[in-house]
Amino acid sequence: MSRHEAGSQAGSLLLRTIRSGTSGAEVFLLRQPGGATVATKVTRNPRVSSSVQAQRHAVMAKHFASHTPAVLGTATEAALDVIVTAAPAVWSLDEAIARVGPTPELYLIWQDVVNTLVTVWRSTAEPGFDPTRATRNHDLRCRRGHQGLEDVLTTDLGPPSRWLSIMINGSDMGSWFRAFEQLLVVGRPDSHITCHGDPHAGNVLVASDGTWHLIDWEWSGDHHDWRMMVSHLLGSWYVRDLLDHASGTASATPDRLVLDYAIGETPRLRQFGIPAADAFRRMTTPARTEQDLSDVARYVALLLLREIPRAVLAGRRHLIAPLLGECIRLTTGEHSNHPAIRLLKAPVGAAR
Ligand SMILES: Nc1ncnc2c1ncn2[C@@H]1O[C@H](COP(=O)(O)OP(=O)(O)OP(=O)(O)O)[C@@H](O)[C@H]1O
Ligand SMILES: [Mg+2]
Structure with missing residues (x-):
């Protein structure tokens, strides 16, 4: 899959393109003909390959099932690494705060994210x-x-x-x-724990129904x-x-x-x-x-x-x-x- 193809899958509507400053990735949010939205993340020479990201995603899904969007596919071609995932929301918590300000609702979502992480830390x-x-x-x-x-x-x-x-x-x-x-x-x-390895508000998606979803599982694992x-x-x-x-x-x-x-x-x-x-x-x-x-x-x-x-x-x-x-x-x-x-x-x- 080329970078161009990743951004224009036939029949899909490109909702957003996000260029990440940290990993150098490009993420294309695409509304597919059936109505589902997917995120296609394309990275050149990633530090963690998409297939390893998919394995780490599985560790997260075990503990954060309702907060972990599905991985739909991975591919590596030339130096381009692609991971396609479900996109349950279009904006991250970080972006939501930048758009509407630090509202009490967004604070409560962040508090719930942290509490849920800590519950998993303690149980693992x-x-x-x-x-x-x-x-x-x-x-x-x-x-x-x-x-x-x-x-x-x-x-x-x-x-x-x-x-x-x-x-x-x-x-x-x-x-x-x-x-x-x-x-x-x-x-x-004293112990090692299971966690999403990069828990910041840019890696938490917030949907309009108030649900939240962890993305970017590159550094997720059970030895943190x-x-x-x-x-x-x-x-x-x-x-x-x-x-x-x-x-x-x-x-x-x-x-x-x-x-x-x-x-x-x-x-x-x-x-x-x-x-x-x-x-x-x-x-x-x-x-x-x-x-x-x-x-x-x-x-x-x-x-x-x-x-x-x-x-x-x-x-x-x-x-x-x-x-x-x-x-x-x-x-x-x-x-x-x-x-x-x-x-x-x-x-x-x-x-x-
Ligand atoms: N499944 C998804 N659904 C909706 N948006 C997504 C999804 N995956 C990624 N994005 C968007 O793309 C942005 C960058 O993706 P991601 O966090 O995976 O990349 P990154 O370069 O590793 O980011 P960083 O290292 O800064 O955390 C996210 O902050 C989010 O806005
Ligand atoms: Mg990220």
Whole structure:
């Protein structure tokens, strides 16, 4: 199936074309002659092939049957990888919030998504988390993040290995090497759990009847660290806030990186982060809370790091300083005072 054919199946009406910034995929929403709507996702050289995505979909369908649209077919031709799935809705929760605002109805849907995920975490938890068997490997993700930083910042700011002192709003936070070493180190949870591996509002479809559906099963699996999943449920809102409201400058001398920035408002985090905070408190134990907070902080830091190449490639250089600065603050011990981590500690409702 060629890219052109994927977008114009005979007799179908093309409702929407979505170009994803993250995987580089194109998704065609097609209303078929019989009335059903399908999503045809076409990716060049995907990190996870469509046949493996279909297997991971099966893991999700076992636990989230009514929330998992069916896979209708997969194909690989030349370097193009295609997966066709049922499309129970046209808009994601993220898009719905952008269109109509953060309504109470949309908040309740997000809360139900998180509660349903946590119920599955608790029912599938098994002792023996092994990072080498984890569906998402923290070490590998960090190294990709580091590579991305080198690729997009070296020309302007020198290679990260030369940042021996990083000044964040006037405070010396030490070298990038030290921060990166700390980012790599996370403790092990007591158990591994089954989860959708990329739970953010762009991967939740909302239908007009109020039902919700998980899509994008690339990283779904039964060997996840629940603290990493909390970092996605929480950090994805923080990332959105930073992209919308943060701004600053980044400059370099031969051995020093200077980041000056303001975070701005964090309305999404403060509202939509609440269910993630509830999830955290349901999963942690008093003896483990400090370690769990520190590990969630590092996982959130990694999400910020991974946003930097996208921001630079989109010409949004004012985001370099806040994304990198907050990544370092969350990693190097200042996390307990950080707005995202403070939310996890606050009693339910306190931050509303
Ligand atoms: N089955 C589907 N039904 C309706 N819309 C879909 C479906 N699958 C994908 N989409 C739309 O296409 C977008 C991108 O698809 P998907 O999330 O699978 O790709 P992605 O590139 O991996 O995204 P990301 O990595 O940013 O989460 C979704 O956010 C959604 O808007
Ligand atoms: Mg997605």
